[in-house]
Amino acid sequence: MLQKSTLTLRDGTSIDDLIDVDMHEVSLRTMSDPELYHHEMERIFAKTWLLLGHETEIPKSGDFIVRDMGEDQVIVARDREGAIHVSLNVCPHRGMKVCTGEAGNTQVHRCIYHGWAFRPNGDFIGAPIEREQMHGAMRPKEELGLKKARVQLYGGMIFATWNIEGPSFDEFLGDFKFYLDQLFCRTDGGLELLGPPQRYTIPANWKTASEQSACDGFHTLTLHRSLMEGGIMGATADTIYDMAPGMYGVDVSCHEGHSLRCIPAATTFKMFSDISFDGKTTEERLRLLPPPGITQDLIPQLMKNLSPEQVEMLATTPPQVGGLFPNSSIIFIFAPRMDGGASGALALHTYNPKGPDAFEFVNYIFAERDAPEDVKRDMLQNAIQQTGTSGVIEQDDADTWPAISRNAHGAVGKTITLKYQALTGDRKPEGWAGGGFVYDGFTKDDTQWNWWLNYRRLMASGL
Template sequence: DGTSLDDLIMRDSNEVSLRVMTDEELYKLEMEKIFAKTWLLLGHESEIPETGDFIVRDMAEDNVIVARGPDGDVHVSLNVCPHRGMRVCLGEAGNKRVHQCIYHGWAFRPNGDFIGAPVEREKMHGNDVDKKTLGLKKARVHLYGGLIFATWDVDGPSFDEFLGDSKYYMDQLFCRTDSGLELLGPPQRFVLPCNWKVPGEQSGSDGFHTLTLHRSLMEGGVMGGTAESIYDQAPGMYGVDISCKQGHSLRCLEAEKTFKMFADVPFEGKSTRERLELLTPPGITKEMIPELFKNLSEDQVNQLATIPPQVGGLFPNVLIAFIFAPRTDGGSSGALTLHTYMPKGPDRVEFTNYIFAEKDAPEQMKRDMLQNSIWNTGTSGVIEQDDADVWPVIMKNARGAVSKGVTLKYKALHGHERPEGWVGEGLLYPGFTKDDTQWNWWLAYYDLMDAV
């Protein structure tokens, strides 16, 4: 309708038009320029350990089969039969060496290759058709700490290029032990009546909203853990926000200032190992601490022990929550959770909650982490119920003839500033109530939408 991207994302004034949440033409462009281009999280390889194991997931509105082939590799194929467009796999998960379409019976391998069709031997296609051209469309796949990422952009940026400077920090969460992570049960899912960008931009490390929207949870002590482990809200809760031009971000909070327990149990002057034993990062037992030093650099372990990454996101639609709940007895009931916000139309988003623990963690610790995540950040968790109250109301507002003229303000910008002695790259911002990381999320959005 003549509206340009610059009319919606106002880079001169650091504002975003509320119209971006409802505009149908914009949504169609997002599907092509973002969700058909960038790396998307689809699950974890622990969901499909055996040959033939598969899960069915979505890359935005494109349904895909994620399968383990006889070669041991994970393959992602479009779940659309090239014969007449039927969905080839109708289940959600299982084990199959052959996926056969129910319409006319075309059959495919776990890697998407065409095997044959009924009466193929009688030369259904004659000799004119090259079978190699009849397979399912294949996505490019990358496993990161066992997390399955895929993109349709086979010649685009590598996964490491996509992570950029964030890799140093993300490794502290996903690539830190010998056994790696495992998914604790199938992911939880629910659909919310809102545009994917409403939760998407919040995943750009919006720490500010926790002070108000989630305050009652902190004050009431219902966020899990013991009274000693409850977050001490402002002014004590501050740290460093990390971001990068790819739009990813992580909020890192100083452990000593975040958890009241360290007022009684001194943190100062302790070695990295001693700090880790006190902090008990979720999923890491005392016995596993040497593995951190083996898999990460000393600087990365030191950060994990002093100012660990806790909440953030991977552009465009992943939220990361690494919830600490240290106790003075050395125990922990924290969680490591990822959400994806998958678009299902301009005004619908599917929220998926993935709950993780280290594969080698004791069973009791896994149960505690599962419980913590379900209780806090699960689909009916106390934190997400707060968010799920707000997001659809923003959408209702975005439809009003006058309301949609409102602009979202990202004017609390500090500008990046490297704390003294900080190791690790990226754009660094002090504190956690500013708009810098979320504004970077919109700039990454702009760059992809503006690309030819």
Template sequence: MLQKSSLTLRDGTKLDDLIMRDTNEVSLRVMTDEELYHHEMERIFAKTWLLLGHESEIPKAGDFIIRDMAEDNVIVARDADGSVNVSLNVCPHRGMRVCLGEAGNKRVHQCIYHGWAFKPNGDFIGAPIEKEKMHGNNVEKATLNLKKARVHLYGGLIFATWNVDGPSFDEYLGDIKYYMDQLFCRTDSGLELLGPPQRFVLPCNWKVPGEQSGSDGFHTLTLHRSLMEGGVMGGTAETIYDQAPGMYGVDVSCEQGHSLRCLEAEKTFKMFADIPFEGKSTEERLNLLTPPGITKEMIPELFKNLSEDQVEQLATFPPQVGGMFPNVLLAFIFAPRTDGGASGALTLHTYMPKGPDRVEFVNYIFAEKDAPEQVKRDMLQNAIQATGTSGTIEQDDADVWPVIMRNARGGVSKHITLKYQALHGEERPEGWKGGGMLYPGFTKDDTQWNWWLAYHKLMSEA
């Protein structure tokens, strides 16, 4: 028996009327409802861990970047002690932004309005004219710090949450960590962000791209048809639906709503050259087809940083696309070049809510820090040409999402439901080493449905 959600909107509609757990449907109304959006800000975006960037962006003491946690603007700064701190960019005096640039280096952040000043860690230093006590007559300075978020670094990625006493980052990741480690924690020096993220705004609700980040593999065959037409994913324009390239593998997810699509390397490889993996060792397989972003020279590092089982998976079923609930999409993909250059593209996106009908798409592009400069150069180009602002894959996504949004406003249309009824059901493939909920075979709706279940769960917790 499913436990009923306690969330009821002002017009009497219950969350359970919008997310129908008995039939695996979601009302299109969830994409436009303002009341729901305000609940999401409190119950999801003020509660979960959110991705804000990478520590390679702020290598030195005093370095800072300005990022968003949904509609809350924050300062992400490295303090003199080397720690990374996240504090609300709102002056406790009159509510002005303390920091107006998007990046820089400052030992003191002074508000331009009345001059209240703060350290990189958010601690209040003081107001001008100290003897006049302009911060208040009998007010302890320590009570005037910028509001501080809880921070966790994972493979150099900066995550923060306002939920100071909530789940730890590892609890938030859950069973998906075993797989995410294969992407973020596999080399000695880790990942490096190649430059500040691309940012652009789309006129749609954050959940339109959000639910897709729950590992929607199926849309690739149709929306991203040009990948097959261009020979990037194997197959030809005529055989797309017969051969269904990239559709078979093992989808992994967990109750926290995260998911990954692990694609069989042998099949991926077959698209470019027909060399069978049978009878080959993990190391030989890695040498035949290095995971996206990894060079042959880095292979020994994989064995050093990951368990034998994790490396074996990376060699046979590398995780390639997926997401972290609520608003992160990741793509660690093969992007073959015709000039023989490096073929990987490593990107992470966050979909930051900017009102019920606006979302900011933030595209972070990475390479392994220890990769040669030319490999980084190639991978930057691969990622820009495939993803984000002008990427030939994601141009098409950015064109679909606002149209869904316009539909969701119709008095009749908003009652249409999104269908998640093509389900495989959990099944553990023989010899599979990792945990989580597993869905082998053709990619179906299971992981995206788990994304909605995670949404439902958080929205039901007041």
């Protein structure tokens, strides 16, 4: 059998024409091309690990939610033993949706078309009129279940992939577990999702948001200018580019395309600028300024669940924003309020493709399960006001992405290239304990370029 080793579109354009590795340029055509989009669904969304939700959404036996893996809808369900399964929401009989709702509880998922029934784990129970054997005699029941994906839980988050024999979840995380543990696996109780996710549709290609989430720090100064004008950042409207608040830190990424910005709080926000860490122990630093979402009471749990090196990073340069390849975004930010409160906002987004020119923005909002209820309430409200549908930060992103996709329709516009040529270079600060590629200094294009390199690798390999 012929192994596909590269990708060439019908007009002869190859992936190497679209992504110029030497020049660090990507054709704008990638941000809308329908043919490329179909390849992405097969080579990326049907192959890599995807974030589908959080286990606190389905706490009880029989609970289920319906989510998307690319344009394939899946049922994420908990069985009687407590295990979580992900099955294609397509009846193997005649292709109808088995679950017509978005969430619920049942031990029997019965298709409304002809009544074929399935367990939460996807196994086929049977078709009505058992004596007539309405599933026929040609296939045993074992072959008539829902198509099952491979599932992995990490920090309560539910990931799945159709690539049954492909890379393990640990391989998918690459060098990033060290960093991600600091956000998702740091307390005894773990994170709790504070309600079902917000969902809304953006008329833009999924990659406009996804490549930005691979640590485009630079856009914050201009697109999110209103944050500076609001008076919480370490700059005023007149000094945004001189002060460049939040731009200096350590960006990290890896071969697998994930990335995070580890940013010292003091240089970002006005209200933290007087805090001095000089001569302070790690614990003293944590007490002075706990990382987003962590209360004073939870600090001892950090020491218990994380290594000293991980705690040290959380105390000085906590990972705050970033992305998980291919389509997830991490927002674990201090998000101080105008009134001085700073309990933080913890959110994850997924950008689910809905055709070459649309994606669904899914916004998950979290708090630590063991945080006090008033802190959870404050964090929920804070996250809703800053991120997602009405979030004052992400409103402006939502208006930018569609314009990029529309520009990619022009016969000339699509030949323009996106530039990733401002480079910091792999440079680890002294004593940096984390792995991967480490970019110390001003946030530049390195991490986003790594995102594109992994995109190119998956698209070209066809594996």
